[in-house]
Amino acid sequence: MPAVDVVVVGAGIVGLATARAVLRAAPGTSVLVLEAEARWAAHQSGHNSNVIHSGLYYAPGSHKARMARAGAERMIRFCAEHAVPVRRTGKLVVATSPAQLPRLDALVARGTANGVTVRRISQAELAEREPHVRAVAAAHVAETAVTDYARVCAALVAEITELGGAVRTSAPVHRIDITDTEVVLGLPQGRERAGALVNCAGLHSDRVARLSGIRPPVRxxxxxxxxxxxxxxxxxxxxxxxxxxxxxxxxxxxxxxxxxxxxxxxxxxxxxxxxxxxxxxxxxxxxxxxxxxxxxxxxxxxxxxxxxxxxxxxxxxxxxxxxxxxxxxxxxxxxxxxxxxxxxxxxxxxxxDSGRLVDDFVITRARRAVHVLNAPSPAATASLVIGERVASDVLDELRRS
CATH class of the missing domain: 3.30.9 (D-Amino Acid Oxidase; Chain A, domain 2)
Structure with a gap:
């Protein structure tokens, strides 16, 4: 009999958001987050620009575009509700040479298609907003904000604990066995048994996928x-x-x-x-x-x-x-x-496999497992929405079993 229903490997912002989403979507589900490091948000979630992105850059219809647009306001509300500092700043995107002007115009068109409030601004407005910035042209994006994602992670840990989940640090996973009835994880402290696995291991996500017995589509x-x-x-x-x-x-x-x-x-x-x-x-x-x-x-x-x-x-x-x-x-x-x-x-x-950099999110399912194999920017912005998507998948895996 599994000791917990869902085990999440990785206590970065996406793993923590997923654990929270499972607990909110299915009260009474037992959730354990395992983190190899001595603290949560030890890597990507604690070493970034702390920007809440608007969805400007991403191809219309892509996972990134949809999740960034939905996730940005959700993240701002989460910060306000959990006393995490956040400031709506807007931002400028600047072209520093005439050769960049077609790309700037294309970016404005892409942002508009994604529902972002973005517009070209005059040199006078550029000088008023940023008197020390020089550019041949600029666009203003209204929705951008700045927060502290390490503090967001701390707030997520607190809510996970309040909802009955647990976050364990200094718990690296070195073995995973998935059977018809459970997931067994090997740790230095012993074994953990779970009904289903979520791989949010970030820099180690492909390794964790291989430990679970699948060949990931990316490295x-x-x-x-x-x-x-x-x-x-x-x-x-x-x-x-x-x-x-x-x-x-x-x-x-x-x-x-x-x-x-x-x-x-x-x-x-x-x-x-x-x-x-x-x-x-x-x-x-x-x-x-x-x-x-x-x-x-x-x-x-x-x-x-x-x-x-x-x-x-x-x-x-x-x-x-x-x-x-x-x-x-x-x-x-x-x-x-x-x-x-x-x-x-x-x-x-x-x-x-072709040697190309993957620009969109990669989330795959396997028996009793969901693997988040690529979660680049704007993953922190969209983490609450990504977490709900992954939580839905892993709860479905639990129901199937």
Missing amino acids: IVPFRGEYAALRPHRSALVRGPVYPVPDPDLPFLGIHLTPLLDGTVHIGPNAVPAFARHGYRWRDVEPRLLAELARDPAVRGLARRYWRYGLAEFARSAIWPLFVRDVRAMLPDVRGADLVRHGSGVRAQAVD
């Missing part, structure tokens, strides 16, 4: 995003979030400027391949991961397709003046002395 390649911050006496250079026009061939938004709730102006991230799943520094190396990636033909295809972009990102990571140069494309008053390094995050980037 995770970690990308490190390195951040800088304006020194406090220069923070007035930026009033609200400012983003570049993104490259449509890449699932990254580019270096952006984000004033956080504490007054810090976050700048970044870049995107360089990391050498470990927790590769927050250059010296963090995981030989097993590198061997896996080197043997994988899809990853070799990825390298062939994006090597020029990768070299540019490596150069910007290693050579500080190149990073400063790209910041100055939007914020020309900045000098290298105005910036300090401000930590990094590691993104779990899914790559498909």
Whole structure:
């Protein structure tokens, strides 16, 4: 007899939102969240720009577009109801060269198709909103907000506990056996038995899927995003979030400027391949991961397709003046002395069998299991909605059994 009905592997924001959604949708269901680290939100959920996105960037009809639009207001309401700080800021998307103008116009059209309040603004309005930002054109997005996702996770943990669930940290899963009657998980502390499994392991989601006996349709390649911050006496250079026009061939938004709730102006991230799943520094190396990636033909295809972009990102990571140069494309008053390094995050980037970067959410079902295999930005924005979708799937698996 399983000890709990549902076990969730991973106490990031999506895993916690899923546990909450199960408990709310089916009161009386027993739920256990297992987290390998000593705290929740230890990786992607605690190392990001803390922006609540509007749904501007995503292809109309995609999972990202639908979930971001539905999730943004839900997240803002959740923050208000749980005393988590949140501020509606809006944001600017700026074109820094004439070559980017068609992409800016396409972005405005895409956002409008998604129901986002977005419009091109004049140079006079740009100067009024952000007097230190320089661009040949800009668009204003009304719905963007800023919060603190680590505090959102803390609020989710508190609600899960109130609803009768449990969150256990320092509990890495090293074995999974799925039978006709239960899921058995091996941990250093012993075994846990559950009726169904939810894999929200983020950087380890493909490994957890393989442990459960399936071949995932994607593999995770970690990308490190390195951040800088304006020194406090220069923070007035930026009033609200400012983003570049993104490259449509890449699932990254580019270096952006984000004033956080504490007054810090976050700048970044870049995107360089990391050498470990927790590769927050250059010296963090995981030989097993590198061997896996080197043997994988899809990853070799990825390298062939994006090597020029990768070299540019490596150069910007290693050579500080190149990073400063790209910041100055939007914020020309900045000098290298105005910036300090401000930590990094590691993104779990899914790559498909053809070697292409996967840009949309990937959620798959198997016997007694639901696997969240790709949850890139705007996953934090949309986490409450994603959690409800995954909760519906796992409860269906429980009913089938």
